[in-house]
Amino acid sequence: MFDSPLCDRPFPEKPFFIDWLNFGWLNKPLVALIVIFAFFGICWIVQQKRWRRWVSTKRAILLLFGFTATFPLMFVAAAQALVVFLPTDSGTAAEAIVILGRGALFDEQRVNLAAELWQARRAPMIFASGRGDAQRMIEQLEAKGIPKQVLDGENCSVSTLENAVFTAAILHKQGIRRILLITDRPHMLRSLLVFRANGFTVIAHTTSIPPYLGRNLGGRKAKVSLTLREYAGLVNYGLRGLYLPQRSPELNSPELVNLLQKAEQYGQQRRL
Numbered sequence: 001m002f003d004s005p006l007c008d009r010p011f012p013e014k015p016f017f018i019d020w021l022n023f024g025w026l027n028k029p030l031v032a033l034i035v036i037f038a039f040f041g042i043c044w045i046v047q048q049k050r051w052r053r054w055v056s057t058k059r060a061i062l063l064l065f066g067f068t069a070t071f072p073l074m075f076v077a078a079a080q081a082l083v084v085f086l087p088t089d090s091g092t093a094a095e096a097i098v099i100l101g102r103g104a105l106f107d108e109q110r111v112n113l114a115a116e117l118w119q120a121r122r123a124p125m126i127f128a129s130g131r132g133d134a135q136r137m138i139e140q141l142e143a144k145g146i147p148k149q150v151l152d153g154e155n156c157s158v159s160t161l162e163n164a165v166f167t168a169a170i171l172h173k174q175g176i177r178r179i180l181l182i183t184d185r186p187h188m189l190r191s192l193l194v195f196r197a198n199g200f201t202v203i204a205h206t207t208s209i210p211p212y213l214g215r216n217l218g219g220r221k222a223k224v225s226l227t228l229r230e231y232a233g234l235v236n237y238g239l240r241g242l243y244l245p246q247r248s249p250e251l252n253s254p255e256l257v258n259l260l261q262k263a264e265q266y267g268q269q270r271r272l
Contacts, residue, residue: 001138001154002155002170002263006156007259086192086206087202093123100183106207114126115144126146127152154167160191160237161194166259174267178203181204186230209223
């Protein structure tokens with residue numbers, strides 16, 4: 001497994017709703033414009049007599065009630081939208097099974113699915129990706145009887161983008177381009193698009209959000225928060241151009257360039 005001492009980097013600490021506004025040099029002006037227009041827009045609406053009369057009518061009450069009543073259905077429909085655009089599995093063989101880390105609570109379903117796909121001979125190797133997750137998932141796969149020689153991974157990535165670029169740096173050097181990708185349903189569309197942008201042909205295999213996640217992280221709110229975070233992440237990556245087949249400028253820091261070079265060297269050694 002690729003686990004350079006340089007991989008010991010802090011995880012991003014910014015809340016997702018701040019990261020969602022990270023569009024490079026547009027960030028501060030964009031936020032300022034949104035706040036200014038929102039403020040003056042609200043002031044103008046409040047000053048209009050016809051709006052004050054409309055808000056005081058029964059129509060406004062009925063509209064608010066209708067929106068509140070249909071919001072859960074809107075949320076369910078939006079959640080399904082993250083899955084409906086995924087390509088179906090044709091059953092063709094791949095060159096590797098790639099599991100994305102998401103924390104220990106998500107391990108069981110991912111590890112079980114990876115083991116099933118490998119045992120069904122869908123791919124000759126399993127690759128685990130994610131800082132703090134890869135080693136743990138590899139150990140769980142070994143405990144299930146998966147041979148150590150068919151297991152590999154990287155313990156450097158701290159984001160979905162880095163999952164893709166580190167996996168590409170290692171697997172492309174081994175001639176691997178077609179993968180079976182495993183992650184949860186809300187996370188899959190963003191993952192599939194960014195892995196495609198990094199040169200992979202992706203066959204998606206989703207896992208559901210663990211049923212015990214709510215019990216450990218605050219009930220249904222945890223699942224809703226996770227799904228909403230993925231909506232924001234999906235838009236964020238699109239606005240940053242991360243679904244296009246080009247190198248993202250944020251990967252050009254000396255630290256990451258050095259790490260990716262080491263990952264490529266590791267992948268070349270594995271091929272030999």
